[in-house]
Amino acid sequence: MKNLTDVEIIESVKKGNQADFSVLIDRYKNKAFTMLKRMLKNDFDAEEVLMDCFLKAYNNLSTFKFESKFSTWFYRIVYNSALTKLSSAKRKIENEMSSVDDLHYLESKYLADDFIKEDNSVLIKKIVNELPPKNAAVVSMFYLEEMSTEEICEVLQISVSNVKVILHRSRNLLREIIEKRNLFQEVI
Amino acid sequence: MNNIDDELLNKYLDGELNQDEKDLVRISIESSLEVKKRYEALLKAHNLLNSIEEESPSIDFTKLVMNKLNKRSVIAQQQKYFLLSILSLLGLVILGITGYVLFQVISSMQPTQSSEMVTTYTKDLGDYISNLFGQKNITILGSVLSFIMLISGYFLYDYQKHSKKNFSH
Structure with a gap:
């Protein structure tokens, strides 16, 4: 299962194999966590936002049309969620x-x-x-x-x-x- | 040689220059100590950035996310059953009312010989339903039905609020 491509895993999840989503989580959690930690400067917030990102990704998997790479699509969710977290904490988003x-x-x-x-x-x-x-x-x-x-x-x-x-x-x-x-x- | 700015050095490092520009930068690096120092520092920064290791969330992170997803599926299924039971109840009420109306229509028609027996058997049931929906009982029945619908509505709202809370945490 770990050798499958992102597209193959997504197709499997879309067919109802929810457990296969864990392969995607394992594949992206560390890199996304590192990015979130650097953006949010906080382990706890980074993990909380990351969890939310994976749930959002799962919920919206049906809308993923394979027009871009899954990683690009997923990192957009991660980046936007981090910005939302920063703005909700009333921290200034840098221009x-x-x-x-x-x-x-x-x-x-x-x-x-x-x-x-x-x-x-x-x-x-x-x-x-x-x-x-x-x-x-x-x-x-x-x-x-x-x-x-x-x-x-x-x-x-x-x-x-x-x-x-x-x-x-x-x-x-x-x-x-x-x-x-x-x-x-x-x-x- | 002074026109070798940081932007050009960055592009040289990323391999984004054409051959002429590359040659210009390479010659500048070889001939100017100042440019060489800047380039070496930039290269070191690039290598250090490349060597930074990724970090990991908690060990059971994947398990936690999968648990949340499973819980969400269970809640979604429960919501489905709840909605189905509410709809079934409403369906039964509508069926009862339709049955009563139909009975009233049938009993107001002239009974033929063939339907006389059916009418006799259903007359008792009809009387009972008539009593139930009669002037005295209709208010009580209406109140009970409204109460059931209100309770169902409240539980439905509460259920949705609860599941929304579960998704967000």
Whole structure:
């Protein structure tokens, strides 16, 4: 069963084999959870929203017409549910400008002396976990799910160039920090 | 060499440049220490992002979701049975009323010899139903039926509210 494609599993579930849906859950739960955790910054919320996403996916499986990949369709549910959770918690959904502000804040924060002695990989993990929701979603889909920018733009319902801008900004933030930290180390 | 901006380096990293642009960036990296440092830092950021591991929800997550789905199926089935029983009850009431009306129509017609026997047998039953729907009892019967419908409606509403709550948690 685990070797079946998403399409084969969905067809089986649609025929009434509800138990087969667990294969899809196992296939996507970790990646979707990682993305949600980075967007919501909270394990509990991430798990709660993820559960809701799988229930929504199951309920709407009959409307899935195989026009796109299941992963793209499912990540759209995940992304939109995360945004709903963020807005329902009255947290500000970042727009393009505030994303840049948040990135500047992260850059200045992690260039501070407090983080000089930290290992790069630990630091990068911390920074990634603090990225604004949209940046976190793009980075997760691009690096973890290995989705193309075209697929990501379908999930986020924005243009490919906007996806690239978000991805490059996130990467540039890390580059700046790595570059400047190396300079610090050289000076020390 | 100064026109090698971050955007171009990112595109070089993602393999999105044409051959001329690629050559330009490659030569810049080889000849300028500043561009080389920027590119190496970008490559390191890219590799670190690539190496970040995925995280997992609780161990029994799949089981929890499947339990919710199963519970939902059971609730949906119960709702179906409940609706069926309400509809059956209403059907019986409608059938009773139709039967009574039909009886009234038949008994008002001139009895023929062939139907005389049937009429005699059904007359007693007719009298009983007439009594039941008579001026005195019709109010009581109406009240009882309305009460049953109100109770059914309340339970139906409560059931739906309860199942909606189950879906959302």
